[in-house]
Amino acid sequence: MTSGSTHSNLGGRAETVEQRMTSRVPVASEQMSLGEIERNLKRDHAQFDTINFIYVLSQERELLGVLSVKDLFSLDPNAKAGDVCKRSPLVSVKASTHQERAAYLALKHNIKAVPVVDMSGVFLGEISSDSILSILHKEMHEDTLKRVGITHPDALHATVLTLPLFTSFRHRIPWLFLGLIGGLFAAKIIGFFEQTLSKNLVLASFIPLIVYMSDAVGTQMEAYIIRDLATEQSLPVRRYFLRHAIVVVSIALVLGILLFSSYILFTDDVYMAFVLSVSLIASICSSLCTGLLIPLVFARHSLDPADASGPIATILQDMMSILIYFGIASALL
Numbered sequence: 001m002t003s004g005s006t007h008s009n010l011g012g013r014a015e016t017v018e019q020r021m022t023s024r025v026p027v028a029s030e031q032m033s034l035g036e037i038e039r040n041l042k043r044d045h046a047q048f049d050t051i052n053f054i055y056v057l058s059q060e061r062e063l064l065g066v067l068s069v070k071d072l073f074s075l076d077p078n079a080k081a082g083d084v085c086k087r088s089p090l091v092s093v094k095a096s097t098h099q100e101r102a103a104y105l106a107l108k109h110n111i112k113a114v115p116v117v118d119m120s121g122v123f124l125g126e127i128s129s130d131s132i133l134s135i136l137h138k139e140m141h142e143d144t145l146k147r148v149g150i151t152h153p154d155a156l157h158a159t160v161l162t163l164p165l166f167t168s169f170r171h172r173i174p175w176l177f178l179g180l181i182g183g184l185f186a187a188k189i190i191g192f193f194e195q196t197l198s199k200n201l202v203l204a205s206f207i208p209l210i211v212y213m214s215d216a217v218g219t220q221m222e223a224y225i226i227r228d229l230a231t232e233q234s235l236p237v238r239r240y241f242l243r244h245a246i247v248v249v250s251i252a253l254v255l256g257i258l259l260f261s262s263y264i265l266f267t268d269d270v271y272m273a274f275v276l277s278v279s280l281i282a283s284i285c286s287s288l289c290t291g292l293l294i295p296l297v298f299a300r301h302s303l304d305p306a307d308a309s310g311p312i313a314t315i316l317q318d319m320m321s322i323l324i325y326f327g328i329a330s331a332l333l
Helices: 034-047 069-074 099-108 129-146 153-157 165-192 194-199 207-231 237-266 270-300 309-332
Strands: 027-029 053-057 063-068 114-117 123-127
Touching: 034 069, 053 069, 053 123, 063 069, 063 114, 099 114, 099 123, 099 129, 123 129, 165 194, 165 309, 194 309, 207 237, 207 270, 207 309, 237 270, 270 309
Parallel strands: 027 053
Antiparallel strands: 053 063, 114 123
């Protein structure tokens, strides 16, 4: 009975079976008796990383079959390994196979470990039960984060508690710095409409409402598209945009009518109510650009929306809402 070196790395490809497997597992020739295998296990057990199965090999080290420990102790000790080993169906994976595939096969066939072979069927090692559990945990963690659109390598393999403080700072600050610059531009935009604002001071009272409602609708769409990009391999962009557009325009019309009705309940200024409601409808409709297009662009360029999409979309939407609001007010008042 022999074993090899531990955790071989044949090619260094990320997240492949070759980085997870170990060759320190018990193997036997097809001519060995079960009694001989048992004696060898007792003698050499300290050499192995795991003893889930005994792998039966040909003289060319091709994988012929598998013996479980239960079979070893329950069958006739004089029986030959090649005669009693399980040959079909024989589940195995190549060294270049993605680790998630190996874990999936282990679950599908209810086996504790998966043998690894090369392209010629030569036995290389095993993905052990411990490795399978580790792979499942890692893949579940990645899939959970990807469902909310987080694909950055640091985010996939670390949490806020384990990620270095400087790394967390470095990932976030550039986008927030852009948001700060955008906020200054937004303030400058309001300054351009100083004359309109001075003649209609009531407009200032509704800036937070116009900005918030368009931001809120845009944020809702961001959440939907980030989720859908994570779960769907390809989105029909035109049809997806059209469906969102129908919903957003409907929301804008309902909220615009509610704002118009609410305003004229407390004042007699129907004209101002009209300006406010039209501005709200237009600014909400503009959120289709920031809520859908920015996450889509970021996804196409493999940027993490958790760091970037929120700050960038928010400040762009704020500036668009202010421009729309005061542009309509200047034109109609």
